[in-house]
Amino acid sequence: MSVTETGATVWLTGLPSAGKTTIAYELAGRLRGDGHKVEVLDGDEIREFLSAGLGFSREDRHTNVQRIGFVAELLAANGVKALVPVIAPYADSRDAVRKRHSAEGTAYLEVHVATPVEVCSERDVKGLYAKQAAGEISGLTGVDDPYEAPESPDLRIESHQQTVQESASALHALLTERGLA
Ligand SMILES: Nc1ncnc2c1ncn2[C@@H]1O[C@H](COP(=O)(O)OP(=O)(O)OP(=O)(O)O)[C@@H](O)[C@H]1O
Numbered sequence: 001m002s003v004t005e006t007g008a009t010v011w012l013t014g015l016p017s018a019g020k021t022t023i024a025y026e027l028a029g030r031l032r033g034d035g036h037k038v039e040v041l042d043g044d045e046i047r048e049f050l051s052a053g054l055g056f057s058r059e060d061r062h063t064n065v066q067r068i069g070f071v072a073e074l075l076a077a078n079g080v081k082a083l084v085p086v087i088a089p090y091a092d093s094r095d096a097v098r099k100r101h102s103a104e105g106t107a108y109l110e111v112h113v114a115t116p117v118e119v120c121s122e123r124d125v126k127g128l129y130a131k132q133a134a135g136e137i138s139g140l141t142g143v144d145d146p147y148e149a150p151e152s153p154d155l156r157i158e159s160h161q162q163t164v165q166e167s168a169s170a171l172h173a174l175l176t177e178r179g180l181a
């Protein structure tokens with residue numbers, strides 16, 4: 001009889017340039033090194049394929065998060081650590097994903113990458129904050145579009161006060177504590 005690996009979804013929510021993708025890939029490397037099966041469902045890739053055609057209205061952002069949540073749950077239910085570095089600005093969208101997981105008995109952790117907007121706009125990896133400031137785009141999460149910060153995440157990461165490695169270690173420790181890694 002083979003031992004079944006416990007899967008889990010780890011959703012990293014936070015503002016653009018908060019560090020979600022960076023931390024997710026650092027954690028993914030460590031988990032793979034430990035022998036776990038891992039998938040990273042990154043926001044940008046998903047929007048190119050699974051959510052192609054969706055925009056950034058409230059409704060489309062909600063649909064995007066529900067689709068990703070659906071796929072993450074399927075992966076997690078089959079022994080994969082599904083790491084999801086996706087903004088997911090609305091609390092009700094995130095709650096619906098959590099409920100889907102609990103209905104299926106699948107582990108779900110919400111991680112708030114709580115980098116302040118001032119730090120994110122300095123990092124500005126994709127140049128979005130500069131474009132918004134120049135009036136070239138609008139609807140930027142945390143600036144002129146809503147971001148509803150999680151009230152009680154499983155973990156809050158202060159990425160402006162620690163290194164990527166420290167953030168990944170904190171997340172890895174949480175997974176271990178919950179019996180998931
Ligand atoms: N402690 C830290 N944790 C995470 N990222 C950090 C940290 N310090 C500096 N950075 C840098 O901040 C940037 C974060 O960019 P990243 O693409 O991970 O953000 P994101 O949250 O995925 O944004 P988006 O929502 O636009 O995809 C990277 O360039 C990363 O190297």
Ligand SMILES: [Mg+2]
Pocket residue numbers: 020021022042043044085
């Ligand atoms: Mg990202």
